Amino acid sequence: MSQHAIEEAEQSDSDTMVEVRDLKTYYEEGGIFGGRPVKAVDGVNFDIKRGETLGLVGESGCGKTTLGRTLLQLEDATAGTIRFDGRDVTTLSGDDLYQWRRNAQMVFQDPDSSLNDRMTIGEIIREPLDVHDWKTPRERRQKVRDLLDTVGLDREHYFRYPHQFSGGQRQRIGIARTLALNPEFIVLDEPVSALDVSVQAEIINLLEDLQNEFDLTYLFIAHDLSVVRHICDRVAVMYLGHIMEIGPTEELFEDPANPYTQALLSAIPEPDPKSDKERFTLRGTPPNPRYPPAGCPFSTRCPARIRPPEYEDESEEFWEGINTLREVMRERERAERSVRERIGEALGRETRFRNIEDAYQELFDGVDLSADVQELLDTVAEFARNNREEDALELLDDEFGSVCEGHSVDAAEGEEPILPDYHTVSESGRESLCHRHDDAYRDVSSVLENRHR
Numbered sequence: 001m002s003q004h005a006i007e008e009a010e011q012s013d014s015d016t017m018v019e020v021r022d023l024k025t026y027y028e029e030g031g032i033f034g035g036r037p038v039k040a041v042d043g044v045n046f047d048i049k050r051g052e053t054l055g056l057v058g059e060s061g062c063g064k065t066t067l068g069r070t071l072l073q074l075e076d077a078t079a080g081t082i083r084f085d086g087r088d089v090t091t092l093s094g095d096d097l098y099q100w101r102r103n104a105q106m107v108f109q110d111p112d113s114s115l116n117d118r119m120t121i122g123e124i125i126r127e128p129l130d131v132h133d134w135k136t137p138r139e140r141r142q143k144v145r146d147l148l149d150t151v152g153l154d155r156e157h158y159f160r161y162p163h164q165f166s167g168g169q170r171q172r173i174g175i176a177r178t179l180a181l182n183p184e185f186i187v188l189d190e191p192v193s194a195l196d197v198s199v200q201a202e203i204i205n206l207l208e209d210l211q212n213e214f215d216l217t218y219l220f221i222a223h224d225l226s227v228v229r230h231i232c233d234r235v236a237v238m239y240l241g242h243i244m245e246i247g248p249t250e251e252l253f254e255d256p257a258n259p260y261t262q263a264l265l266s267a268i269p270e271p272d273p274k275s276d277k278e279r280f281t282l283r284g285t286p287p288n289p290r291y292p293p294a295g296c297p298f299s300t301r302c303p304a305r306i307r308p309p310e311y312e313d314e315s316e317e318f319w320e321g322i323n324t325l326r327e328v329m330r331e332r333e334r335a336e337r338s339v340r341e342r343i344g345e346a347l348g349r350e351t352r353f354r355n356i357e358d359a360y361q362e363l364f365d366g367v368d369l370s371a372d373v374q375e376l377l378d379t380v381a382e383f384a385r386n387n388r389e390e391d392a393l394e395l396l397d398d399e400f401g402s403v404c405e406g407h408s409v410d411a412a413e414g415e416e417p418i419l420p421d422y423h424t425v426s427e428s429g430r431e432s433l434c435h436r437h438d439d440a441y442r443d444v445s446s447v448l449e450n451r452h453r
C-alpha cells in the first residue's frame with residue numbers, strides 16, 4: 001500500500017465512529033406463547049461516520065427503536081457486534097458500561113415520558129450529573145444554567161416545573177438533559193413527531209446548531225420523510241428488521257433503487273400536481289416479525305417481485321388474486337382458532353374455511369384461469385376446507401413462488417431459503433438488498449413501469 005493509501009485508510013477508519021455488524025435483537029417470549037422470538041432486528045450492517053446524521057426510516061414496527069436502543073445497550077443484542085471507536089460495546093458490563101453510557105444518549109419522541117413532573121427543570125437536567133457524581137454541586141448548578149442557555153431556555157426556568165412549559169420547550173429540556181454529560185453520539189427517536197409543525201423547525205434547527213457546536217453524531221429515527229431529507233446526510237431504509245437500502249440522502253430520494261424505498265417514497269404527496277412521477281400503493285401491512293417470510297423480507301408485498309417465467313404474462317388481476325390468496329393462507333396457517341370455531345368444528349357445523357368459495361369469488365371473478373390453474377386452485381380449496389393450510393401453501397409456493405421467496409431451481413431437499421444479496425447501486429456506494437439488481441433479472445424501474453401502467 002502506498003503511503004497515501006495508508007494515510008487514507010487510517011483517515012477513513014478514524015472517521016468511522018460506529019460500526020454495526022450482523023446485529024440481531026430478538027425478543028424471546030416465555031410462558032405458554034414461548035417458542036418463536038420476535039425478530040425485531042435481524043442481521044443489520046452499517047457504519048456511522050463521526051459528525052454525520054444517519055436517518056433511519058421505515059413503517060411502524062420495522063425495528064427502528066429497537067435498533068436505536070440496542071446501539072445504546074438499552075436492549076441486549078442477540079448476536080453481532082457494535083463497535084464505538086473500535087471497541088465492542090455489546091460485551092461491556094458493570095463499571096465499563098456505566099462509564100461508556102456517558103458518551104451515548106437518547107432523545108425521545110415524547111418528552112413528557114422522560115420528564116418527571118415532580119422535579120424542577122434544574123433537577124431534571126442536573127440528574128445525570130448527580131448520578132455520575134460530576135464535579136461539585138456548585139459546578140453542576142452552573143452547568144445546568146449553561147445548558148438552559150444552550151438550548152434556548154431562560155436561566156430563570158431552573159425552578160419551574162415541566163407542566164409550565166409547551167411541548168417544544170419540554171423537548172428543549174429533554175435535549176439539555178441529554179447533553180449534560182457531553183455525549184458524542186445521540187439517538188434521536190422521532191424527536192419532533194409529537195410537536196406542532198410550527199415548532200418542529202425550531203427544534204430541528206436547534207439540533208443542527210448543537211451538532212455543529214459540539215461535534216455530535218446522530219442516528220435520527222423518523223416517520224416524516226421530509227424532515228429526514230432536510231437533516232440527514234445518509235439514510236437507512238428499514239423493513240422487518242432488515243436494512244433494505246442505505247446511502248446518501250439526496251440520491252436515495254431522487255433515484256431510489258430498492259422496491260421498498262420506491263414504495264415508501266411513492267406514498268409522499270407530490271407538491272406538483274402535474275408531476276408524472278410513477279406512483280403505486282403499498283398494499284397491506286408488514287408481516288409479523290415473529291413469522292418473517294422465507295427469502296427476501298419484502299417478498300410478500302413487493303410490487304416488483306420476480307415471477308416464475310411460465311406465469312410472467314398473466315394479468316395483474318391474476319397476480320393480485322394469487323398473492324392475496326397466499327397471504328390469506330399464511331395468516332390462517334398461524335391464526336389461533338377461536339373456541340367457538342373449535343366447538344363448531346367438533347360438532348361438524350362450521351370450519352374456518354367455510355367461506356373459501358366466497359374468497360375465490362372475490363379474488364378471481366372475471367379473471368382468465370387456465371384449466372391447470374383452475375385445477376390447482378380446486379385442490380387448494382379442498383386443503384383449506386380440511387384445515388390443511390400448510391399443504392395449500394406448499395402447493396401455491398411451489399407453483400407461484402420464485403427466488404424472492406427463497407426458492408431456487410436446483411435447491412436440494414431441506415436446503416435453507418436463498419436470501420438476496422446487497423448490491424452496490426451507485427458510485428457513492430449506496431447499497432440495496434434485492435435480487436432484481438442481479439444481471440439475470442430485469443431491473444426494478446422497468447418492471448414497475450410495466451406492472452403499474
Ligand SMILES: Nc1ncnc2c1ncn2[C@@H]1O[C@H](COP(=O)(O)OP(=O)(O)OP(=O)(O)O)[C@@H](O)[C@H]1O
Pocket residue numbers: 027038039040058059060061062063064065066067289
Ligand atoms: N419489549 C418488547 N417485547 C416484545 N416485542 C417487542 C418489544 N419491543 C418491541 N417489540 C416488537 O418488535 C418489533 C419492532 O418494534 P420497534 O418498536 O423497534 O419498531 P419501530 O420501527 O420503532 O416502530 P414505531 O415506529 O411504531 O416506533 C415490533 O413488532 C414490536 O411489537
